[in-house]
Structures are given as C-alpha cells and as structure tokens.
Amino acid sequence: MYTNNSSIISGVSVCVPKNEINNYSFLKKDGVDQFIKHTGVKKHFLSSNNKLSTSDLCYVAAERIIKKLNWKKKDISFLIFVSQTRDFLLPSTACILQNRLNLRKNILAYDIPLGCSGFVYGLYNSYLISVNMKSKGLLLAGDMSSKLINLNDEKMAGLFGDAGTATAIQYEKKSKKLSFFTFGTDGSGYNNLIYNSSGINDSNKKKYLEMNGAKIFEFALHEVPVQIKKLLSKSKNSINSIDYFVFHQANKFMLNALGKKLGLPKEKVIYSIDRFGNTNSASIPITLSENLKKKNDLKILISGFGVGYSWAIAIINLHKPKFDSLQKI
Amino acid sequence: MYTNNSSIISGVSVCVPKNEINNYSFLKKDGVDQFIKHTGVKKHFLSSNNKLSTSDLCYVAAERIIKKLNWKKKDISFLIFVSQTRDFLLPSTACILQNRLNLRKNILAYDIPLGCSGFVYGLYNSYLISVNMKSKGLLLAGDMSSKLINLNDEKMAGLFGDAGTATAIQYEKKSKKLSFFTFGTDGSGYNNLIYNSSGINDSNKKKYLEMNGAKIFEFALHEVPVQIKKLLSKSKNSINSIDYFVFHQANKFMLNALGKKLGLPKEKVIYSIDRFGNTNSASIPITLSENLKKKNDLKILISGFGVGYSWAIAIINLHKPKFDSLQKI
Numbered sequence: 001m002y003t004n005n006s007s008i009i010s011g012v013s014v015c016v017p018k019n020e021i022n023n024y025s026f027l028k029k030d031g032v033d034q035f036i037k038h039t040g041v042k043k044h045f046l047s048s049n050n051k052l053s054t055s056d057l058c059y060v061a062a063e064r065i066i067k068k069l070n071w072k073k074k075d076i077s078f079l080i081f082v083s084q085t086r087d088f089l090l091p092s093t094a095c096i097l098q099n100r101l102n103l104r105k106n107i108l109a110y111d112i113p114l115g116c117s118g119f120v121y122g123l124y125n126s127y128l129i130s131v132n133m134k135s136k137g138l139l140l141a142g143d144m145s146s147k148l149i150n151l152n153d154e155k156m157a158g159l160f161g162d163a164g165t166a167t168a169i170q171y172e173k174k175s176k177k178l179s180f181f182t183f184g185t186d187g188s189g190y191n192n193l194i195y196n197s198s199g200i201n202d203s204n205k206k207k208y209l210e211m212n213g214a215k216i217f218e219f220a221l222h223e224v225p226v227q228i229k230k231l232l233s234k235s236k237n238s239i240n241s242i243d244y245f246v247f248h249q250a251n252k253f254m255l256n257a258l259g260k261k262l263g264l265p266k267e268k269v270i271y272s273i274d275r276f277g278n279t280n281s282a283s284i285p286i287t288l289s290e291n292l293k294k295k296n297d298l299k300i301l302i303s304g305f306g307v308g309y310s311w312a313i314a315i316i317n318l319h320k321p322k323f324d325s326l327q328k329i
Numbered sequence: 330m331y332t333n334n335s336s337i338i339s340g341v342s343v344c345v346p347k348n349e350i351n352n353y354s355f356l357k358k359d360g361v362d363q364f365i366k367h368t369g370v371k372k373h374f375l376s377s378n379n380k381l382s383t384s385d386l387c388y389v390a391a392e393r394i395i396k397k398l399n400w401k402k403k404d405i406s407f408l409i410f411v412s413q414t415r416d417f418l419l420p421s422t423a424c425i426l427q428n429r430l431n432l433r434k435n436i437l438a439y440d441i442p443l444g445c446s447g448f449v450y451g452l453y454n455s456y457l458i459s460v461n462m463k464s465k466g467l468l469l470a471g472d473m474s475s476k477l478i479n480l481n482d483e484k485m486a487g488l489f490g491d492a493g494t495a496t497a498i499q500y501e502k503k504s505k506k507l508s509f510f511t512f513g514t515d516g517s518g519y520n521n522l523i524y525n526s527s528g529i530n531d532s533n534k535k536k537y538l539e540m541n542g543a544k545i546f547e548f549a550l551h552e553v554p555v556q557i558k559k560l561l562s563k564s565k566n567s568i569n570s571i572d573y574f575v576f577h578q579a580n581k582f583m584l585n586a587l588g589k590k591l592g593l594p595k596e597k598v599i600y601s602i603d604r605f606g607n608t609n610s611a612s613i614p615i616t617l618s619e620n621l622k623k624k625n626d627l628k629i630l631i632s633g634f635g636v637g638y639s640w641a642i643a644i645i646n647l648h649k650p651k652f653d654s655l656q657k658i
Contacts, residue, residue: 002461053527079514084419089477089524090538091516092443095637099516108512109639110450113440114421121439128457132331147529148418183437185408187420187428195418198382199528200476201537206530209419308424310438 001234002181007127010136010168011322012289013065015057016276017047017146017162018328027158035158040252044161044277045328046146054085055093056329057164058140059100064324065166066101071136073101078108078129078137082118082281084307085144086111089199097140108133115143115193116248116306117183118281119167120314123302124181126169139167143280148195148209156209159251161277165285177317180235182227186309189219193307216306217254224305224313225261231313232301239264241299242315244292248304249273249283289323296320330563331510336456339465339497340651341618342394344386345605346376346475346491347657356487364487369581373490373606374657375475383414384422385658386493387469388429393653394495395430400465402430407437407458407466411447411610413636414473415440418528426469437462444472444522445577445635446512447610448496449643452631453510455498468496472609477524477538485538488580490606494614506646509564511556515638518548522636545635546583553634553642554590560642561630568593570628571644573621577633578602578612618652625649 022043023036036042058081066073079101081094088096094109108129114121119141126139142164149156192212224247232238245268247255252273259269272279272287279286284302292298298318305311351372352365365371387410395402408430410423417425423438437458443450448470455468471493478485521541553576561567574597576584581602588598601608601616608615613631621627627647634640 004461085527085529086442087527089526089528090413090442090444091519091523091637092639095514095516095639096519097516098514099519103514105513105515106511107514108450108453108641109514109516109637111442113415113419113442115419121437124437125454125457128454128461132333132457147527182435184434185424185427185432185436185438186434187424187426187438190420190425190428194420195529197418197528198414198416198476199418199526199531200414200524201535202528208530308420308438310421310424312437 001231004127004131004179005176006171006173007130008170008172009318009321010170011065011069011324012285013061013068013166013324014286014289015060015164015327015329016045017049017052019048020045023158027154038251038253039159040273041159041277042274045163047144047162053087054083054142054144054164055087055097058142058166059097060327060329061164061166062101062138062140064327065168068322068324069168074104076103076107076137077133077135079103080110080112080122080126080139082112082114082122082141083143084113084115084280085147086113114310115280117304117308117310117312119284120302120304120312123314127179130169130171134171136170139169141165141281141285143282145280150208159278161279163276163279163282163286165282167285179317180231180315182231182313184223184227184311189215189309192216219309220254220305221257221261223311224258224303227311227313228262228303231315235315237315242301243298244300245269246284246287246300246302248306249278249287250306251278293323330560333456333460333508334505335500335502336459337499337501338647338650339499340394340398340653341614342390342397342495342653343615343618344389344493344656344658345374346378346381348377349374352487356483367580367582368488369602370488370606371603374492375486376473376491382416383412383471383473383493384416384426387471387495388426389656389658390493390495391430391467391469393656394497397651397653398497403433405432405436405466406462406464408432409439409441409451409455409468411441411443411451411470412472413442413444413609414476415442443639444609446633446639446641448613449631449633449641452643456508459498459500463500465499468498470494470610470614472611474609479537488607490608492605492608492611492615494611496614508646509560509644511560511642513552513556513640518544518638521545548638549583549634550586550590552640553587553632556640556642557591557632560644564644566644571630572627573629574598575613575616575629575631577635578607578616579635580607622652
C-alpha cells in the first residue's frame with residue numbers, strides 16, 4: 001500500500017462521439033433482453049466517423065475542464081494521456097495535445113497505454129508528479145474501442161463505448177487527507193484480452209480485439225475482492241467508511257458479482273455502464289462525473305482491473321470537485 | 330527544475346541482437362565514408378530475426394542485472410517498460426515481462442511509449458515511484474528500430490540500431506545527493522519524426538518511420554543547449570562540476586554541434602553511436618554502461634531529445650553502479 005497526502009482531483013470533464021446507440025434497436029431482437037440484462041448496457045456512444053481520434057475527445061474534455069476551473073494554461077506542468085488507441089505509434093499523443101491545447105513548452109507530457117486499470121495508474125503517477133512539482137496538471141484518459149472491434153460483432157459492438165475524459169489534478173499543501181494505492185500484475189493472462197499485433201506493418205489480415213470473457217471474469221472475481229479487502233484493512237478503512245465504490249465498468253454481471261462477494265450495500269456501488277458501455281480507461285472518471293455532480297466531501301474507493309492482467313485500487317478523497325456536463329462532438 | 334534525493338541507479342545491463350552490421354561493408358561504396366563521418370555509426374546491431382521482440386532483449390537484460398546485483402525477485406516493486414516498439418498494442422509489454430521474469434504479482438507495471446527522451450522520463454518516474462514505495466524496481470528501455478524502418482533505405486538502416494536495456498533503480502534513504510530533472514514538449518514538430526499510423530487495422534500500404542532530419546537538428550540545436558544551461562545554473566552546477574555529458578545518440582554531427590554550442594571539453598562527452606547506432610530510448614543507458622565500467626562516484630548530465638518533440642534533461646549521481654558486459658542473443 002502506498003500513500004499520498006497532497007494531491008487532489010479538482011474536476012472531471014467527459015466528451016463522447018455524438019453517435020449514440022440504443023442497444024434495444026441496435027441488437028438482434030431474439031437476444032437483446034438477455035444481453036442487456038447481462039452487460040447492463042442500454043445505451044452507449046460509438047463513433048461512426050473514421051477520422052475522429054481519441055485525442056479529439058480528450059482535447060474537448062481538457063479545454064472544458066480548464067475553462068470550468070478557471071485554470072491558467074501557463075500553470076499546467078504535466079499532461080498524461082492514458083489510452084490503448086493512441087493517434088500514432090509514435091510520436092506520443094500527449095505531445096500532439098500539448099500543441100493543440102496551446103500549453104506551455106516546459107511541460108512533462110507522456111502516454112501510458114493501459115486499459116481497464118489505466119485511470120488509477122495515471123492518477124498515481126499524476127499525484128506523485130504533482131507533489132514533486134508542487135504544481136497542477138491534466139490526466140487525459142480515453143479510448144475509442146470502435147477502432148479495435150468488429151462493429152458487426154454484436155457481443156463486442158453492444159458492449160464497448162468510446163469516450164475521452166480530462167481529470168484536473170492539483171497539488172494542495174494543506175490537504176491532509178491521505179490517499180491509498182495498491183497495484184498488481186499477472187501477465188500469465190496476457191492473451192485473454194489482446195489486440196494480437198504490435199501495429200507495425202501488420203498487413204496480414206484485419207485484426208480485432210480478442211476477449212476471453214470467462215477467463216477475465218474468473219481472474220477479476222478471484223483477485224479484486226481480496227485486494228480491496230486488504231487495502232481497506234491496511235488503510236484502516238471499512239466498507240462503512242467508504243461513501244462509494246467505483247469499479248471499472250466491465251459489465252453489470254461482473255460488477256454485481258464483485259459487489260456481492262464484498263458484501264457491498266447496493267446504494268454504495270455506482271455505475272455508468274448503462275449509459276456509456278465499457279469505456280476502458282475512461283470508465284472510472286465517467287462514473288464519478290456522471291453520478292456525483294451534487295456531492296461533496298466524499299471518500300471513494302476506485303478499482304480498475306482487466307487487460308494485462310493488471311489491476312489497481314485506490315481510496316481517494318473528493319472535496320468539492322467540479323464535474324462538467326457531458327460533451328458530444 | 331525538479332529534484333529527488335533518495336533514488337539511485339544500481340546497475341545497467343544491455344542486450345542486442347547478435348546480427349552485427351559493419352557499415353563499411355553494408356553501405357554502398359560511393360557514399361560510405363561521408364555517411365560514417367556524418368552519423369558516426371561504424372557498427373550497429375539490427376535483427377535479421379522477424380520473431381525477436383523488444384521484450385526478448387529487455388528480458389535478457391533484466392535477468393542479467395538482477396543476477397549481477399544479487400537482487401531477490403520478491404523485492405522488485407515496479408517495472409517500467411519504455412519503448413516505441415511494444416510487443417502488442419494491448420496488453421502492456423510490462424505485464425508480459427512480469428510473467429516471463431517470474432516477478433511477484435503485487436507489482437506496479439506499465440509501458441511508456443517514448444523514444445529519444447524516453448529513458449530520462451522513465452528514470453524520473455522510477456525515482457518518484459521508488460521513493461513513494463521505499464523500494465526497488467526495473468526500468469527497461471529498448472527499441473527494435475529494425476521493425477520500423479525500410480531495411481533497403483541505407484540512410485535509415487545505416488543509422489539505427491536495435492537494443493534492450495535494464496536499469497536497476499534503488500531507494501536509498503541515506504543518499505543525500507540531489508538529482509535534478511527538467512522536461513519539455515513542443516508538439517508543433519510532431520510530424521517531423523513519425524510512424525504515420527495508429528497501428529490499428531492500417532493495411533493500406535506498408536509504412537515506415539519518416540524523419541525530417543534537418544528539422545530535428547534545428548529543433549535540437551535551438552532548444553537543448555538553452556535548457557541544459559538553465560538546468561546547470563538552477564542546480565548550481567557548471568560544466569566543470571559535471572564529469573560526463575551523455576546525450577541521446579542521434580548522430581555524431583548533431584552531438585558535435587551540441588558540444589560545440591555548449592563549449593564542452595571533448596573528453597567529457599561520451600558516445601556509443603559508433604558501435605551501436607541510434608538506439609532510441611536505449612541510447613543513454615548503453616552509453617553509460619559501455620563507457621564507464623571502471624568509474625566511480627560520478628556526476629553525469631543526461632539529455633534525451635527528439636520525437637514529439639520531447640526533451641528531458643537530468644543531472645544524476647553514480648556511486649559504484651554495476652555495469653554488465655554486453656549480451657547478444
């Protein structure tokens with residue numbers, strides 16, 4: 001367990017492609033009810049525009065949160081871009097966003113290509129950097145799964161959603177509330193969620209994301225509750241002391257099973273999968289932003305898990321964060 | 330300028346593909362002398378094995394440095410993999426390496442897809458994490474440029490080299506010597522060094538790394554000396570107080586121009602480009618490891634710059650680091 005006591009989330013903004021899909025009309029009639037019951041996905045956003053990129057979504061979210069918080073761009077000292085659908089293999093999309101957002105040049109900017117656990121990884125890195133720099137920065141997490149999947153494969157196209165998010169991270173000397181983090185990796189399951197190509201001159205045949213849902217479910221149910229209990233105990237927290245539990249929005253069936261295994265009260269588990277689908281690294285900030293707009297002074301447990309296998313859990317404090325209204329482009 | 334006073338480099342190991350290329354015989358006779366004079370590349374390693382991956386090189390380097398330092402694998406708390414030629418678009422290569430190296434599961438592991446500035450970025454992240462965790466970890470930086478370039482294009486195939494490195498990072502409470510870091514990004518030059526594809530189902534036609542050498546040269550000569558002077562001054566160092574200057578090994582012409590502009594004594598600038606070519610994120614650890622084997626207690630300035638544009642400069646202290654002998658696979 002690792003701690004941080006001087007960084008906070010000041011706000012979150014979310015941007016999605018305007019193409020909203022209603023699964024009741026999108027999916028074949030005979031299996032639609034069962035699919036929606038299992039995954040929990042009623043609506044979601046999938047781009048129908050080939051030219052739209054993950055950086056386009058994160059750019060809009062970043063501009064919005066900077067404006068909402070009245071930040072001066074010259075004060076932004078770092079930019080971390082978390083995504084599995086980066087604009088180019090090289091250069092880093094973070095560099096492209098630095099220029100597009102017209103941020104200062106003496107900025108630290110890099111990409112972290114992580115999925116389900118990516119937001120918590122990005123948050124930990126942002127917290128460490130903001131303390132070291134005694135400054136503020138942007139954590140941009142987003143994925144356009146529409147690029148990775150076969151849109152004719154209903155099991156995938158009905159589940160995933162595109163989204164970009166911007167989370168504003170601030171150093172606060174006076175913040176005395178501790179955040180707690182824990183991380184894990186088990187590469188033995190690397191091929192259960194994979195895009196089986198390096199992306200370099202791989203023109204053999206069209207490739208799509210491959211997912212062994214049963215194996216991922218088995219891993220998550222086995223590993224995540226144990227690690228969450230450990231973190232609660234080591235940080236001297238309990239289920240009672242946590243206001244909300246925010247899981248990576250994998251699918252409703254898995255989230256229900258996790259909640260049950262941990263014995264969580266239903267009202268403490270919040271969701272975005274019904275309206276956004278599985279949005280990969282964007283799922284945790286979306287769930288925060290879309291459910292907690294009028295809330296204040298909260299202690300939240302967030303947990304990302306999946307591709308890698310990789311998992312990350314944190315207990316964070318939210319004090320008057322500003323959650324922006326949803327943007328569509 | 331950002332500081333750290335509790336992390337050190339304990340050792341470095343380097344691994345290259347066994348296919349060594351001598352530019353005198355590899356390149357066309359009529360331009361070979363001028364090419365070698367300009368780039369400085371006499372020999373380098375380029376894989377002729379399609380199946381060899383960047384993780385293969387970094388795996389060997391990691392095993393070697395763990396053995397050389399007598400580290401217990403159960404003590405390794407983090408693994409950062411810096412590369413532009415990752416094994417898969419997803420999952421992270423760091424997860425695959427966790428499993429292959431048989432490291433513990435409660436480990437933080439992620440990729441940073443950065444090139445020329447990547448090692449310094451990885452080092453900064455490693456230092457922050459090792460202090461926060463009060464623990465040790467591995468920074469694996471490597472690239473197989475042979476996958477990104479057209480091997481029939483002599484200007485590219487004569488310049489770049491494949492390599493994987495492992496740098497062991499250790500938290501040392503008693504280390505009171507400060508390290509200094511500075512970072513910069515200018516995405517306006519993003520398309521002057523680019524692999525113009527996201528890597529996702531891009532089967533239009535074969536793509537190669539595109540480089541506008543003149544523009545990169547112009548950027549580096551304009552930006553890097555100014556930033557190095559600033560860091561020296563802010564950290565109360567001078568050219569005299571630094572034992573060695575280690576630049577990203579872009580090409581000899583650029584390195585000579587940088588040394589001249591900064592007024593560096595020739596004996597303080599060390600190289601690996603003559604024997605390894607431009608090895609991207611691996612170039613700085615290779616240059617340290619292959620030149621400083623018998624040295625001790627050194628103050629070194631390292632500087633990576635290029636693709637992005639992105640640059641990063643650090644002043645670090647080396648106290649009895651262990652540099653392994655070169656591995657070839």
